[in-house]
Each structure stands twice: as C-alpha cells, then as structure tokens.
Amino acid sequence: MLSLALATLLSPALPAQTAPIIPKTYYRTFSHAHPVLSRIKPGEAVSTRTLDSGGQDEKGVQRHEPYNPLNGPFFVEGAEPGDALAVTITKLAMNRDWGWSGFRLGLFSLTPEHVEHVYSSAYKLDLVRKGRSNLVPWDLDLKRKTVRLREPVSKKLSMEFPAQPMLGCIGVAAAGDFAPTSGPSGSYGGNLDYNKIGEGATVYLPVNHPGGLLFVGDGHALQGDGESTGTGIETTMDLEFVVQLKKGAKLAGPRVETADEIISIGSQAEFASALDNGLKMATSDMVDWLVRDYQLEDWAAHLLIGYQGKYEVVTVAGSMALCIPKKRLPALKETAVDPVKENTAKP
Known part of the structure; x- marks a missing residue:
C-alpha cells in the first residue's frame, strides 16, 4: 500500500485560489453543524489568514472572542x-510584528513542592489584553524571522530566539454530533499544539463526515515541546495548504509527516487521562502504520520502534508523539496505487 505522503506528493496540484479565503464568521467547535466556508477539490491550493488565539487579526482588530477561533x-x-x-502546509508565515504568551509555566508542569513557592503569574494588568495580568508581549521581526520578549527584561539572558511558526489547531469535524471546543484535542485532531506542524509538514486526519470539514487556526510564532506555559507565542498567520484524499485509510487518529520523519500522535484532551495513555495510543498507531503501509512484519515493527523510535511530549498534560526516521524505513512500491485516480472526487 502506497504511503499517504507519497500519494500527496505524486498527485497533481490544481491552481491556487485567486484570493485568500477570509471568514466573516469564526467558530470555536469542531462541529459538522457549521455552515461550510468553502468547498475545495483534492489538490487545490488554498490560501487563508488566521486570527490569534485571542481573536485579534493581523491589524490588531478584535474579530472574535477568545479562545482559538477557527477558520472553516x-x-x-x-x-x-x-x-x-x-493536509500539506505549503506556507505558514507570521504577518504581524507582535505576539504574546503566558508569563509563567502552568502549575500542571510543576511538582506540588515547587508550586508552593512559585512566583505570582500576575505581571501587569491590561498590558496585552484588557482584564488580564498574566500575559507578556513579544516583538516579532518578520524580516529576520526572530521573536524577542519585549518585557520584562532579564539581566542575565537575551530572550530572543529564531521563530518557528506552527499551527496549533488543525482538525476535522468530530464523529457523530460531538462538537468539541477548540481547547482540547482528540482523534479528530483539534488543538494539537504540536510544534512540528509547520511549513512543509503533512497532517493526516480521519474523515468522520462527508467532506471531512477541515478547520484551522491558532498560529504560534514559537513554542517549546509540551506548551508548558499554556500558550505558544500567539500571533496571526498567512496560511496556504493543499489537501489530498486517501480513500479507505481508516485512521484511528492524527498523524504527521515531515521531510525526515513519520509521526503517530496519541491525541487526547489534556487532563483527561494520564500522559502514558497518549504514549500507548501513539505506539499502537505506529505499529499499525508500519505493518499496513510499509508491510513490515509485526515483530519487525515492534523492534524498529524499540530501537529507532523517539517519543516527544506534544502537550504536557495530554498527548504524546512517536517519531520514526524515514531513513530507517523500507522503500515503498510506487505502483501499488494510482494517485491520480485515488484523488479524483466522486461525482
């Protein structure tokens, strides 16, 4: 069976949309009940612009209530x-010269003994958003592609880093009438907050309803593993993507592919279950992926994971990822499927 990525790469791209698709209405649930923003064909390049997670656009205008408004x-x-x-992200670029983040690690990231003595999360009231004192501003250099903490200023450390734009929210309408908010993640994707979902990455999502009903949003200029402060450096993004269709894939949850790795995500809502449950989900999915697509024997998949797999914390209190380097994978048979036929829409 041809890998999902190979089908994506071999399928012909269609002409791009003539103009970015900018919603007039944003949503905060991954629900099949929302009116369709746009109908797209497999292989069609789509352009849009996302709000930041606080609901502001690239000009700082408040377009929607917090948190994590979605395009789609x-x-x-x-x-x-x-x-x-x-879903292959062909462009993800910062389009605003400022962002913001939390001021302190989430208490969920610390031991009770440390929490007892931790500093206050209050910094300056109304500095970033009216009514909030636990947010701090960052300056984004669009030319140099860097982020710098505006305040407070450390006497010991320059808080300036290379930007690494990523998309926090990407998912499809959840199964049935379930309408999860844009806060958690699950088998449908959602608020994954995985810092490898950036330009060049392909995200695979199971289809639960006709049309898939894809939603995107929540751009971060930079985020460490786990989103341990509860935020990334939140900002707006110019986003372009191409969607290909994999018929009969029957995925259990989201997967990611980069230039160097295939990645299974054990995606679950934060605080809903132990982090090791996410690890088990990611591991089980990777076994299935290696056996089904790469035709490994069960025992070979187990041992490859055991000696070449790398686990990453996606969200501190929720999801885990399992990465396998592509250089350790067997070659795929390109003749196993006709990608042009596979990605042709049904009449």
Whole structure:
C-alpha cells in the first residue's frame, strides 16, 4: 500500500485560489453543524489568514472572542467517512510584528513542592489584553524571522530566539454530533499544539463526515515541546495548504509527516487521562502504520520502534508523539496505487 505522503506528493496540484479565503464568521467547535466556508477539490491550493488565539487579526482588530477561533469548515470534494485528509502546509508565515504568551509555566508542569513557592503569574494588568495580568508581549521581526520578549527584561539572558511558526489547531469535524471546543484535542485532531506542524509538514486526519470539514487556526510564532506555559507565542498567520484524499485509510487518529520523519500522535484532551495513555495510543498507531503501509512484519515493527523510535511530549498534560526516521524505513512500491485516480472526487 502506497504511503499517504507519497500519494500527496505524486498527485497533481490544481491552481491556487485567486484570493485568500477570509471568514466573516469564526467558530470555536469542531462541529459538522457549521455552515461550510468553502468547498475545495483534492489538490487545490488554498490560501487563508488566521486570527490569534485571542481573536485579534493581523491589524490588531478584535474579530472574535477568545479562545482559538477557527477558520472553516472547508468541505473537501469526495471525502467520505473512513477516508483520510492529507493536509500539506505549503506556507505558514507570521504577518504581524507582535505576539504574546503566558508569563509563567502552568502549575500542571510543576511538582506540588515547587508550586508552593512559585512566583505570582500576575505581571501587569491590561498590558496585552484588557482584564488580564498574566500575559507578556513579544516583538516579532518578520524580516529576520526572530521573536524577542519585549518585557520584562532579564539581566542575565537575551530572550530572543529564531521563530518557528506552527499551527496549533488543525482538525476535522468530530464523529457523530460531538462538537468539541477548540481547547482540547482528540482523534479528530483539534488543538494539537504540536510544534512540528509547520511549513512543509503533512497532517493526516480521519474523515468522520462527508467532506471531512477541515478547520484551522491558532498560529504560534514559537513554542517549546509540551506548551508548558499554556500558550505558544500567539500571533496571526498567512496560511496556504493543499489537501489530498486517501480513500479507505481508516485512521484511528492524527498523524504527521515531515521531510525526515513519520509521526503517530496519541491525541487526547489534556487532563483527561494520564500522559502514558497518549504514549500507548501513539505506539499502537505506529505499529499499525508500519505493518499496513510499509508491510513490515509485526515483530519487525515492534523492534524498529524499540530501537529507532523517539517519543516527544506534544502537550504536557495530554498527548504524546512517536517519531520514526524515514531513513530507517523500507522503500515503498510506487505502483501499488494510482494517485491520480485515488484523488479524483466522486461525482
């Protein structure tokens, strides 16, 4: 069976949209009940702009209430339950010269003994957002592609780092009538907050409803592993992506592919279950991926994971990822499927 990524790469790209698709209405749930924002064809390049997680646009205008307003849903022609969307991020670029973040690590990241003596999360009231004192501002250099903490200023450390734009929210409408908010994540994707979901990455999502109903949002200029402060450096983004269709993929949850790795995500809502449950989910999915797509024997998949796998914390109190380097994978048979036919929408 041809890998999802190979089908994406071999399928012909269609012309891009003539102008960015900018919503007039944003949503905060991954629900199949929302009106469709745009119908797109597999292989069609789509351009849009996201709000920051506080609901402000690239000009600082408040367009929606917090938290994590979503662009979408995008209806993908031909997508049916049991299929998968392969969403390749072809461009993800900061388009505003400022962002913001939390001021302190989330208490969920610390031991009770440390929490007892931790500093206050209050910094300056109304500095970033009216009514909030636990947020701090960052300056974003769009030319140099760096982020710098505006205040407070450390006497010991220059808080300036290379930017690494990522997309916090990417997902499809959840199964049935379930309408999870844009706060947690799950098998449908959602607020994954995985810092490898950036330009060049492909995200695979299981289709639960006709058209898939894809949502995107919540851009971060930079975020460490786990989103341990509860935020990234939150800002707005110019986003372009291409969606391909994988028929009959029957994914259990989200997957990611980069230039160097295939990645299974054990995606679950934060605080809902222990982090090791996310690890088990990611590991089980990777076994299935290696056996089904790469035709490894069960025992070979187990041992490859055991001696080449790398685990990453996606969210401190929720999801885990398991990464396998592509250089350790067997070659795939390109003749196993016709990607042009596979990505042709049903009439």
